[in-house]
Amino acid sequence: MVEKSWVLIVLVVFIMHGDESLASDPDPIQDFCIPNPKFGAIKTAHLSILPCKNSSEATTDDFVFSGLKSSGNFTDTGLATFPVNPTIFPGINTLGISFVRADLKVGGINPPHFHPRATEIAYVVQGSVYSGFVDSNNRVFSRVIEQGDVMVFPKGLLHFQMNVGEKPATIFACLNSQNPGLQKIPSAIFGSGINEELLEKAFGLNHKQIGTMRRRFDPKTVN
Secondary structure, eight states, X not given: OHHHHHHHHHHHHHHHHTTHHHHSOOOOSSXXXXXXXXXXXXXXXXXXEOOBOOGGGOOGGXXXXXXXXXXXXXXXXXXXXXXXXXXXXXXXXXXXXXXXXXXXXXXXXXEEEEOTXXXXXXXXXXXXXXXXXEOTTOOEEEEEEETTOEEEEOTTOEEEEEEOSSSOEEEEEEESSSSOOOEEHHHHHHSSOOOHHHHHHHHTOOHHXXXXXXXXXXXXXXO
């Protein structure tokens, strides 16, 4: 009887919170939770739960990260990103945040993408970056932001960046989820295996053009 009561309580709580319980990081129930490397992660639908080690074993080094002093590896779009999450920075585990360093070569772009589980705040460390997002009414909010400027990208909305300056640009961004998710629009459309006829009708492209796009964005496509 007691077991059935607990099941009922869990179901009621789940129903009351609905999608909200699935859309946001859970609130921490302790000051901090430094992952214990002796135990593996517990996978859920949206994030990996990393079991904590005893708080008495935490050190200052757990809360300091020095890995953003240089850029990551550049892609063919002129973008290099270095994302930081609890796996490499233990101190942010369960705090509901993650962050990323992004570098753009001159003319480089961060293609249209969105984060389904996080709002992003981007701070320009150096350079001039055409930056913006599109709301659900297809209205574009964009401008060139420069050193010291900050722009916010609301959760789940498509956004983009392009270096329009004459020097490389560096951006530091913070997201309010330790697992914000990332969906790149070109790869999602042409690299996911969506039916080709549907793509032809949706974009007014022919078979050859669809094939070209798939070879570019789908690594599984045979040239």
